[in-house]
Amino acid sequence: MSAAARAVDVWKVYGVGEAQVIALRGVSLEVERGKFTAIMGPSGSGKSTLMHCLAGLDSVTRGQVMIGEAMVTGLSDAGLTKLRREKVGFIFQQFNLLPTLTAEENILLPLAIAGRKPDQEWYQTVINTVGLADRLSHRPSQLSGGQQQRVACARALASRPEVIFADEPTGNLDSRSGADILSFLRRSVSEYGQTIVMVTHDANAASYADRVVFLGDGRIVDELHSPTAEAVLDKIKSLDLTVGAPE
Amino acid sequence: MLKAMLRGLFAHKLRLILSALAIILGTAFMSAAFVSGDTISKGFTDLFSTINEDIDAQVTAKSDVPSLEGGGGEALVTKVVPQDVADKLKGLDGAESVTPQVVSDGARVIGKDGKVVASNGPPRLGGAWPANINEDPNLELRLGTGPTAPDQVVLSANLAKSAGVTVGDKVEIITLQPRRTFTVSGISGYKGGRDSLGGETFVYFTLPVAQELMLGTTGVYSNVDIKAAPGVSQETLKQRAQAVVGDGYTVRTGEETSQEQASGIQSFLSIFSTGLAVFGFLALFTGAFLIFNTFSMLIAQRTRELALYRSFGANRGQVLRSVLLESLLLGLAASIVGLLIGFGLGWLLTRLLRSTGFPGGALVISPWVVIGTLFAGTIITVLSALAPALRASRVAPIEAMRDAAKPDKPLRRLTTFGLILMAVGIALLILKGTKTLEDNVLTLGGGCLFIFIGAVMVAPALSRPITGTIGKLVDWATPGRLGVRNTGRNPRRTALTAAALMIGVTLATGAGVFASSVKAGLSDIFASELNADLILQTDFTAGPTAGFQPALMDQVRQIPGVSTAAALQTDGVKLANRDEFVVATDAKAAQTLFTLEPREGEIRELNSGEIILNDGFATKTGLKVGDTATMQTARGEAKDLKVIGILASSQVVTNPLISPADASGFRSPLAQQAYIKVTDPAQIEPVRTQLKTLVADNPEVSVSDPSAQIKQATTFLDLMLNVLNVLLGLTILVAVLGVINTLLLSVFERTRELGLLRAIGMNRSRMGWMITVEAVLISVFGALLGMVLGTALGITLVKIFGGNFLKLTIPWGYLIATLVLAVIAGLIAALLPAWRAARLNVLQAIAYE
Numbered sequence A: 001m002s003a004a005a006r007a008v009d010v011w012k013v014y015g016v017g018e019a020q021v022i023a024l025r026g027v028s029l030e031v032e033r034g035k036f037t038a039i040m041g042p043s044g045s046g047k048s049t050l051m052h053c054l055a056g057l058d059s060v061t062r063g064q065v066m067i068g069e070a071m072v073t074g075l076s077d078a079g080l081t082k083l084r085r086e087k088v089g090f091i092f093q094q095f096n097l098l099p100t101l102t103a104e105e106n107i108l109l110p111l112a113i114a115g116r117k118p119d120q121e122w123y124q125t126v127i128n129t130v131g132l133a134d135r136l137s138h139r140p141s142q143l144s145g146g147q148q149q150r151v152a153c154a155r156a157l158a159s160r161p162e163v164i165f166a167d168e169p170t171g172n173l174d175s176r177s178g179a180d181i182l183s184f185l186r187r188s189v190s191e192y193g194q195t196i197v198m199v200t201h202d203a204n205a206a207s208y209a210d211r212v213v214f215l216g217d218g219r220i221v222d223e224l225h226s227p228t229a230e231a232v233l234d235k236i237k238s239l240d241l242t243v244g245a246p247e
Numbered sequence B: 001m002l003k004a005m006l007r008g009l010f011a012h013k014l015r016l017i018l019s020a021l022a023i024i025l026g027t028a029f030m031s032a033a034f035v036s037g038d039t040i041s042k043g044f045t046d047l048f049s050t051i052n053e054d055i056d057a058q059v060t061a062k063s064d065v066p067s068l069e070g071g072g073g074e075a076l077v078t079k080v081v082p083q084d085v086a087d088k089l090k091g092l093d094g095a096e097s098v099t100p101q102v103v104s105d106g107a108r109v110i111g112k113d114g115k116v117v118a119s120n121g122p123p124r125l126g127g128a129w130p131a132n133i134n135e136d137p138n139l140e141l142r143l144g145t146g147p148t149a150p151d152q153v154v155l156s157a158n159l160a161k162s163a164g165v166t167v168g169d170k171v172e173i174i175t176l177q178p179r180r181t182f183t184v185s186g187i188s189g190y191k192g193g194r195d196s197l198g199g200e201t202f203v204y205f206t207l208p209v210a211q212e213l214m215l216g217t218t219g220v221y222s223n224v225d226i227k228a229a230p231g232v233s234q235e236t237l238k239q240r241a242q243a244v245v246g247d248g249y250t251v252r253t254g255e256e257t258s259q260e261q262a263s264g265i266q267s268f269l270s271i272f273s274t275g276l277a278v279f280g281f282l283a284l285f286t287g288a289f290l291i292f293n294t295f296s297m298l299i300a301q302r303t304r305e306l307a308l309y310r311s312f313g314a315n316r317g318q319v320l321r322s323v324l325l326e327s328l329l330l331g332l333a334a335s336i337v338g339l340l341i342g343f344g345l346g347w348l349l350t351r352l353l354r355s356t357g358f359p360g361g362a363l364v365i366s367p368w369v370v371i372g373t374l375f376a377g378t379i380i381t382v383l384s385a386l387a388p389a390l391r392a393s394r395v396a397p398i399e400a401m402r403d404a405a406k407p408d409k410p411l412r413r414l415t416t417f418g419l420i421l422m423a424v425g426i427a428l429l430i431l432k433g434t435k436t437l438e439d440n441v442l443t444l445g446g447g448c449l450f451i452f453i454g455a456v457m458v459a460p461a462l463s464r465p466i467t468g469t470i471g472k473l474v475d476w477a478t479p480g481r482l483g484v485r486n487t488g489r490n491p492r493r494t495a496l497t498a499a500a501l502m503i504g505v506t507l508a509t510g511a512g513v514f515a516s517s518v519k520a521g522l523s524d525i526f527a528s529e530l531n532a533d534l535i536l537q538t539d540f541t542a543g544p545t546a547g548f549q550p551a552l553m554d555q556v557r558q559i560p561g562v563s564t565a566a567a568l569q570t571d572g573v574k575l576a577n578r579d580e581f582v583v584a585t586d587a588k589a590a591q592t593l594f595t596l597e598p599r600e601g602e603i604r605e606l607n608s609g610e611i612i613l614n615d616g617f618a619t620k621t622g623l624k625v626g627d628t629a630t631m632q633t634a635r636g637e638a639k640d641l642k643v644i645g646i647l648a649s650s651q652v653v654t655n656p657l658i659s660p661a662d663a664s665g666f667r668s669p670l671a672q673q674a675y676i677k678v679t680d681p682a683q684i685e686p687v688r689t690q691l692k693t694l695v696a697d698n699p700e701v702s703v704s705d706p707s708a709q710i711k712q713a714t715t716f717l718d719l720m721l722n723v724l725n726v727l728l729g730l731t732i733l734v735a736v737l738g739v740i741n742t743l744l745l746s747v748f749e750r751t752r753e754l755g756l757l758r759a760i761g762m763n764r765s766r767m768g769w770m771i772t773v774e775a776v777l778i779s780v781f782g783a784l785l786g787m788v789l790g791t792a793l794g795i796t797l798v799k800i801f802g803g804n805f806l807k808l809t810i811p812w813g814y815l816i817a818t819l820v821l822a823v824i825a826g827l828i829a830a831l832l833p834a835w836r837a838a839r840l841n842v843l844q845a846i847a848y849e
């Protein structure tokens, strides 16, 4: 089975000369299809950078990135846009939704942008799974933070993308809302075969994943499969990686 | 503290530039108008005092009859100084020299093309060549010799050039007499290489010929110029001359003469420069909306920053002062730039006018223009920043901790207040608008202003429903839908941006409705009341002395196929102590031609000493049938006229009618118009041909017909409307700046959101599309508001001015064109913000906080 996304010896350098920062130093990673992958690491270790490169939001300095069969590296802006539209879903930490659109419109936005008709059956499934059926006509300002993140999840899922990238999706939520989101992401992987890559600081969040990849100073330093929260915490300790507090 | 807050202003300086641009445009236009007006006006004053250098007192005959030209000096001399009065002045005590002059308007030269050489405004003077040209302080002979025989003339250099003639050529000239042929004996100019003083042309005859042709009879003068002996003051000379000539004559000092001569031109100039300044002010007013919006947005964005200052202990006054100081600095800086640009524009304008013959020297910059412009620009900026500044001062320290995005305040109070204002305005119009116009300019203006301000306040409540409805057109695609939603998201901001556009569009639409109603009214009148098939028409630029002999009508009536014909001789007189135009004509024929009905008395052919009043004049004066009214004509004696009839209201005849026998004192013995009815339509063309041969030798008279007249009036109206719209374009330009400004700021505010859209797959062109939809919606909204208000304004104008002379007509084509222009304006306004949005760096946008 081929990887849903793949990075091969990816380097990312910001700036030049004195101000140069090497955010990624030769990262190679295969994101397995139908699996839930978590990326952990201390603040500034390059998690977001890696995710942006994988998702076609940022270009790499060296190396290659692929999503499914498609080569990401070297695409033009138009090509990247098309790729994101067709193959990628996003969940950010906050400000995920357009305030002028209702929950339902936000969920269907990527499909609308792509000019695709939603698959009604799948749409209903998604709505029911995230438990938003009675909130569809609300504006983001009328929803709680947790509900907003659920709408963001539903949006990412609605177009059944090749991969969903989530950057600290529970970073701004209390533990209960966070748990809701995580179990929802977990279900969409287990039950519907969705591929998800999630950046997180939280060992507990990471424990929902099938696999945890640890980043340190721009390099992959270790990984865990089918982790428990304790196992993740132990690993962090043993790697001597100080986990930054969520912002 | 203040320093730190002011630094906030300069951090946003790029965003302030657009609003500054609005102030710059307005102040530049205003100061350019005033500066060029002053410069030209000074030029004329200087010029006239040079010309009148040798005149210490000037004697003219007194005239009670109103000038036809509005201003002080009328170039057409109708009251003359007879020889004996001139002779009495000879040897006046304290006079060094006494020079009787002949100069009057109305010497029209026929050019090589057979047409009369046009002057487009300045007079076409004719007069006597000075007895001794070498002693003349101003005039000089450039070529040839002075006129020595009755058939010789000297032409001014500019006239010779436009007529295409030179010394030795034959030239035909129309004066009070029909065309006559002369030989050009010389070409004249003014000393210092000047061809004319202010674009006027001059024909010099020998003295007796000038007297006969320009003043109507030999042995009379237009004025007597007196030069004082050394040591005699102008005032003394004036008093002595007055004592000699008596009450029937006006004596002015040389200085007064210069002022009198310049005043006509200056009143024209001041209308011109005030007009331009009004448009500059309108642009400033439009700019006020832009500034209000900019400051509101900047303050909304800086809420946290300001709250931070407040939490550090800055008090409300400090915050208020800092914002007001920002606006003061901005307004002052922009006004200074505008003023300087205005000077440049003014300089260009005076150069341009000078090349067409206007006088002018160095730019005249009066301190009042500088102070006025700076004051207007600055005060408008500060006033429009006041409300946002007050809001800023109410920012509570706690807001530093809160999320900047606050829900909108409800609009109900604003809308209610706006509706009340509009109601008051409408009430003012209804209550007062039923009276005559003159008494109520203030009430009407106030009413319109109330309605306008009310509309601005109601606009936010309308913005969402209206843009939402128009938005249905672009709702089918995601970028369109998002654009519509964004437009509805901040109703105040959308409405204010649109309101700036509304100003210009309101005025343009109002003018459009008025113009089209005038046109429709005219056609209606011509169709219903005018019973003529052909018209003899004198070129209305030819001046008050152009026309044809009324006796020509005898020949017209002889033409086979003509059933009725009447010539109209119109002139301004003093009638029953009022300035009024009267028409001398065959009233019996006029009754048929203009379908006149008597309201009182009768309509019949008038005898000398009789008058028929029009409805309006009778109402104004309260004169009844059987009463007498005294008429003073320009050249004749006062005469009592008996009212024999009063016309029922008519749209064609709006002046009293008198007998041609009583028109002998008119400025011109000629008729300006004739209306001709034929026996049957088949006769129109044969009669037209005959008429053409009759007037073939008169280049100022042409054969026309009602439809051609309508067309001419329509063309003229369209021209006026176009000029107005070009000037209103300035306010539209400012409004477009406003749309650009609003969108740039909102693109900036929405960086994060736009980044999100890009991340989930919206491409650049669709981002641009979305912003374009917003821009177009705002401008169309503004245009729609303006069109509704403007139509209302037009209707009000028509109702007030109109009576039934105007037929209310909505110019749909014009409105549609306005809408299309609004769409184009929106598209243009979208360019920069759309480009910004499309170029957005996705990653930075997402990371943006």
Ligand SMILES: Nc1ncnc2c1ncn2[C@@H]1O[C@H](COP(=O)(O)OP(=O)(O)OP(=O)(O)O)[C@@H](O)[C@H]1O
Binding pocket: A014, A015, A021, A022, A023, A041, A042, A043, A044, A045, A046, A047, A048, A049, A050, A244
């Ligand atoms: N646009 C940029 N320009 C310069 N340096 C950057 C830029 N973006 C990221 N960096 C640097 O790259 C490194 C990795 O940043 P990245 O945002 O990937 O870290 P992270 O692991 O996501 O951290 P956090 O847990 O705090 O979100 C950091 O040292 C950061 O300062």
Ligand SMILES: [Mg+2]
Binding pocket: A047, A048, A049
């Ligand atoms: Mg990060």
